[in-house]
Structures are given as structure tokens and as C-alpha cells.
Amino acid sequence: MLKIKNINTYYGKVHALKNVSLHLHKGEIVTLIGANGAGKTTMLNTISAVTPPSAGNIIFEERDLAGLSPDRIVKLGICQVPEGRQVFKPLSVEDNLHLGAYLRYRGREGRAEIRRDLDDVYALFPRLLERRKQAAGTLSGGEQQMLAMGRALMARPRLLLLDEPSMGLAPLVVQEIFRAIEQLRQERGTTVLLVEQNAKAALRMAGRGYVLETGKVVLEGLPSDLLENNDVQRAYLGKDKKEIWER
Amino acid sequence: MNLGQQLAQYILSGLSTGAIYALIGVGFAIIHNATGIINFAQGEFVMLGGMATFFFFSALKVPLVLAVALATGVSTMAGIVFERLAIRPLKNATPINLVIITIGGSILIRGIAMLLWGKDTHSLPTFSGDEPIMLGGATVMPQHLWIFAVTLVVIVCSKLFFSHTISGKAMRACSYNRRAAGLVGIDVRRMVLFSFAISSAMGSMAGIIIAPLTMTSYDVGVMLGLKGFCAAIIGGMSSGLGTVFGGLILGVLEALGAGLFSSGYKDAIAFIILLLILFIRPQGLFRRGESERV
Ligand SMILES: Nc1ncnc2c1ncn2[C@@H]1O[C@H](COP(=O)(O)OP(=O)(O)OP(=O)(O)O)[C@@H](O)[C@H]1O
Ligand SMILES: [Mg+2]
Numbered sequence: 001m002l003k004i005k006n007i008n009t010y011y012g013k014v015h016a017l018k019n020v021s022l023h024l025h026k027g028e029i030v031t032l033i034g035a036n037g038a039g040k041t042t043m044l045n046t047i048s049a050v051t052p053p054s055a056g057n058i059i060f061e062e063r064d065l066a067g068l069s070p071d072r073i074v075k076l077g078i079c080q081v082p083e084g085r086q087v088f089k090p091l092s093v094e095d096n097l098h099l100g101a102y103l104r105y106r107g108r109e110g111r112a113e114i115r116r117d118l119d120d121v122y123a124l125f126p127r128l129l130e131r132r133k134q135a136a137g138t139l140s141g142g143e144q145q146m147l148a149m150g151r152a153l154m155a156r157p158r159l160l161l162l163d164e165p166s167m168g169l170a171p172l173v174v175q176e177i178f179r180a181i182e183q184l185r186q187e188r189g190t191t192v193l194l195v196e197q198n199a200k201a202a203l204r205m206a207g208r209g210y211v212l213e214t215g216k217v218v219l220e221g222l223p224s225d226l227l228e229n230n231d232v233q234r235a236y237l238g239k240d241k242k243e244i245w246e247r
Numbered sequence: 248m249n250l251g252q253q254l255a256q257y258i259l260s261g262l263s264t265g266a267i268y269a270l271i272g273v274g275f276a277i278i279h280n281a282t283g284i285i286n287f288a289q290g291e292f293v294m295l296g297g298m299a300t301f302f303f304f305s306a307l308k309v310p311l312v313l314a315v316a317l318a319t320g321v322s323t324m325a326g327i328v329f330e331r332l333a334i335r336p337l338k339n340a341t342p343i344n345l346v347i348i349t350i351g352g353s354i355l356i357r358g359i360a361m362l363l364w365g366k367d368t369h370s371l372p373t374f375s376g377d378e379p380i381m382l383g384g385a386t387v388m389p390q391h392l393w394i395f396a397v398t399l400v401v402i403v404c405s406k407l408f409f410s411h412t413i414s415g416k417a418m419r420a421c422s423y424n425r426r427a428a429g430l431v432g433i434d435v436r437r438m439v440l441f442s443f444a445i446s447s448a449m450g451s452m453a454g455i456i457i458a459p460l461t462m463t464s465y466d467v468g469v470m471l472g473l474k475g476f477c478a479a480i481i482g483g484m485s486s487g488l489g490t491v492f493g494g495l496i497l498g499v500l501e502a503l504g505a506g507l508f509s510s511g512y513k514d515a516i517a518f519i520i521l522l523l524i525l526f527i528r529p530q531g532l533f534r535r536g537e538s539e540r541v
Binding site for chain 1: 413417420423434
């Protein structure tokens with residue numbers, strides 16, 4: 001569904017992605033893990049055309065994404081839930097969700113359909129329903145994360161890019177969000193590219209994983225293989241060397 | 248006329264010029280909120296409104312209503328062309344560069360207007376006669392009523408647009424968080440273009456409705472633009488009521504200053520207020536710190 005070949009992305013002189021290639025099949029959940037500054041956010045922003053690559057191709061459903069602007073990418077069915085939520089703070093919760101469906105409103109899609117999706121989002125995150133009139137900036141961090149997810153879902157994406165959806169959230173809320181992701185895949189066949197610090201939880205849910213290190217893909221494989229890998233264990237699963245040696 | 252009546256008269260005429268400033272100021276605010284830049288060419292669209300109406304009405308003998316509509320259209324187009332040619336091509340320009348570009352643009356537009364229509368001052372007929380209407384102790388010209396009515400309608404429409412339509416909300420979203428706006432599928436560049444179109448349309452309407460009272464010439468945009476800017480600063484760059492009150496306050500203070508002291512102080516008042524606000528309350532009179540803009 002998505003095929004990324006030899007992508008290079010720069011911030012000025014900083015070479016943030018170096019010949020990165022990865023692919024996703026339809027209906028798959030793939031996770032991208034890596035240390036701080038590895039380039040995970042850059043990867044998602046490169047797909048979303050926020051930081052266009054200087055070389056390489058991104059092919060989505062047989063279509064080359066080169067040169068498209070971020071809104072065109074959304075139009076093709078790729079939505080990102082950005083790192084740090086990025087909700088429209090002064091707007092109400094409900095307005096934020098309506099804006100998630102902006103292109104569907106512009107596309108003259110039936111209001112009833114959009115309304116139904118709004119209800120679905122509220123069913124998924126009942127907290128948002130309680131706060132629907134409140135300014136998004138006054139929500140708690142976890143609620144804002146739910147809102148950011150809900151806003152992306154309102155676009156009915158076929159490919160969902162999630163940037164650390166569990167960051168700063170209580171374990172129970174994280175579970176809720178992960179459950180929502182799994183449900184999306186089952187019910188709608190949504191393909192998901194999940195960036196996570198919480199590598200263990202992400203690998204448990206994903207069908208495949210990539211490990212990114214200083215802008216390069218260093219490992220790729222099934223979650224079980226990655227979980228077994230010593231480097232991954234040491235770097236991302238919080239087990240120290242001793243534990244691994246002793247095993 | 249006793250002092251009370253005189254005051255009422257000053258306040259009334261102050262409110263009507265204030266309404267003009269408010270319209271121009273809201274134009275400044277809309278562009279500022281969408282792009283982060285101050286469009287110093289805003290006053291030129293005010294001038295274009297008045298001058299183009301004069302041109303269609305007096306030179307081409309088009310009926311006044313049609314001339315007004317055509318002039319609004321022409322000025323709006325000018326705003327769109329201005330954005331396309333002067334703002335959009337500069338991809339990585341800093342806001343300050345863009346502000347300088349708008350100053351250059353304003354000089355250019357003024358120059359073109361001077362070449363096309365000369366340096367003369369022109370007058371337009373009032374929209375519905377010159378029979379004064381008594382209102383309490385003060386007299387109002389029908390044109391003043393036009394000014395109030397047009398301002399009211401434009402402000403109400405823009406309020407409805409920004410708070411109740413998906414496009415209006417999308418424009419606000421761009422001003423709050425551009426990147427996130429792109430990520431939900433809003434075409435940010437189109438919204439910028441749109442903001443230029445709306446504010447040049449508003450500015451030109453201001454220029455059209457005031458022209459019958461004050462006359463118009465190729466260079467009226469400079470002063471009117473600065474007054475509108477002042478209104479927007481008082482209003483903390485709000486595209487809603489803040490700037491409207493800013494304009495009205497400015498208009499009334501000017502009228503009182505000119506009436507009670509000397510008309511020589513009229514323009515100075517705006518600049519004194521501008522400086523005071525920028526020194527003391529840069530967030531505007533009505534805004535509580537960093538809160539909402541609309
Ligand atoms: N706007 C920018 N300008 C310059 N360098 C940047 C910019 N954004 C990111 N970088 C650099 O690019 C590299 C990758 O950053 P990125 O944000 O993609 O990391 P990340 O994997 O998402 O990290 P984290 O887990 O902390 O979110 C880092 O070295 C970072 O310093
Ligand atoms: Mg990141």
C-alpha cells in the first residue's frame with residue numbers, strides 16, 4: 001500500500017533520514033521504534049509532506065507523492081496524528097473534530113455520514129463527548145491526545161500515521177488508545193504506522209517493526225524477532241546488559 | 248448649539264469615521280491572523296475602492312450601484328493578484344521581509360493609481376441624498392447611516408463566517424496552528440489567498456462608503472490604512488469586536504480632539520494612541536494575555 005524507497009530528508013545541513021526504505025501492506029500495523037532524535041517524527045512528516053524529502057520516492061497505492069502539499073496527502077487518505085497533539089487550542093472540541101472532516105465537508109459529502117462518524121468518535125472516547133463545547137486547549141494532555149486521534153479519524157484515513165500516541169498518558173488511557181487502534185484495523189481495515197517510545201506495547205500489537213537509528217533503518221522484522229534481539233532489548237526495552245548476559 | 252449638542256455631534260461623526268477605521272482594521276487583523284504579517288498595503292485597497300467607484304461612475308457613467316459593485320470586485324481582484332504576485336512566490340521569507348514587501352506593494356499600487364487617475368481629488372455623490380436627519384440634538388447625514396449599516400452588516404457576516412462555517416473555522420485553524428491545519432487537509436496557501444481577498448473587499452467597501460463624505464484621491468490610503476492599523480492594534484489584532492471597538496474609540500477621540508481643541512491634532516491622536524498601546528498594552532485593550540483572537 002505504501003512503499004518508501006531510499007528517502008533522504010534534510011533540515012538545512014542536518015541529514016535526518018539517510019536512505020530509508022520501508023513498506024506497509026494494506027491492513028497492517030507496523031511500528032517504527034528508535035531512540036530520541038532517531039528520525040521517527042521526521043519519517044512521518046516526510047510522508048505527510050511537511051518536510052519533503054530531497055531524494056527518494058514515496059509511492060502510495062501506485063501513486064507517487066512527490067511534490068504534493070500536506071493537504072493533498074490527506075486527500076489521498078493519509079492522516080497523521082502529530083507528536084504533541086497539536087489540537088487547535090482556542091476552538092471547541094467539537095469544532096476540532098469537524099475540522100478533521102474538513103475535506104469531506106469540502107467534498108460535499110452528506111452531513112449525516114459525517115455526523116455518524118462524529119458519534120463513533122464520541123463512542124470511542126466518551127470523555128470527548130462530555131467536553132464537546134470546551135476549548136481544546138483546556139483539556140488535559142490525555143484528553144487532547146484522544147482529540148487528536150479523533151480528529152484524524154474524522155477524515156476516514158486509509159493510512160494512519162501515529163506519532164507517540166501514548167506519550168505522557170496514564171497506562172489505562174494508553175490501553176484505551178491502543179485498543180482503539182486495534183479496533184480500527186479490524187473494523188475498517190485501516191493501515192497504521194505507529195511510532196512509539198513504548199516499544200514493548202507497540203511490538204505486541206504490530207505485525208512488523210522497524211528500528212531506526214540516527215536516520216537509518218538498522219533492523220526490520222517480526223515483533224517476536226525484534227523482541228528477542230539483544231540490541232533492541234538493551235536500547236528500547238529497558239533491560240540492561242547484565243540481565244541479557246545472565247540469561 | 249450648546250455644548251451637549253456639540254458633543255453629541257462630535258461623537259456621532261466620530262462613530263461613523265470610527266466604523267470606517269474598524270472595517271479597515273478588521274482587514275488588517277484577518278490577514279495578520281492567517282499569515283502573521285501586517286499588510287501595509289491594506290490602505291491602498293481602501294483607496295482603490297473609492298477611486299474605482301469614481302472611475303466607473305463619473306468616467307464610464309455606470310449607475311452608482313453598479314459602480315460600487317464593480318469597484319468592490321476590482322479591488323478584491325487586486326488583493327488576490329497582490330497575494331499571488333508579491334506574497335506567495337516568497338516561500339521562505341520571514342514575516343519582516345513580507346511586511347517590507349507589503350510596504351513596497353503599497354507604493355506601487357499608489358503609483359499605478361496616480362498614473363491611471365491623476366493627482367486630483369474626486370468626489371462621489373452620497374448614496375441617498377444630503378437631507379440631514381435630526382437625531383436627538385445632533386444631525387446625521389444619510390451617508391452616516393449607510394456607513395453604520397454597511398459596517399454592521401459586514402462585521403456580522405464576518406462573525407458568522409468565522410464562527411459558524413467550516414471554511415471560517417478552517418481559516419481560524421490556520422491562524423492557531425498552521426502545520427496542524429495542513430495535516431487535517433486544509434490548503435493553507437489557499438486560506439492565505441482567501442484572507443487577502445476578504446480583507447481587500449472589506450477595505451474597498453470602507454473606501455467606497457466614506458468617499459462621498461471626505462472625497463478621494465490616489466493617496467488617501469496612507470492615512471486611512473494607518474488609522475485602521477491603529478484600530479486593529481487597540482483591538483489586539485482581533486478580527487471581531489475588539490477591533491471594531493478599537494475603531495470606534497479612535498474615531499470618537501479624534502472627533503472630540505479635533506472639535507474641542509484643534510483639527511490640527513486630529514491625525515496626531517491616532518499616533519499617540521498607537522504608541523501608548525504599543526508601550527503599555529501591546530496585547531490590545533480588550534485581550535487578556537494570550538487568549539483567543541476571534
Ligand atoms: N526543525 C528542525 N531543524 C533542525 N533539525 C531538526 C529539526 N527537527 C528535527 N531535527 C533533527 O533531526 C533529527 C531527527 O529528529 P526527529 O524529531 O525526527 O526525532 P524522533 O525520532 O522523532 O525523536 P523523539 O523520539 O525525541 O521524538 C534530530 O537529530 C533532530 O535534532
Ligand atoms: Mg518524535
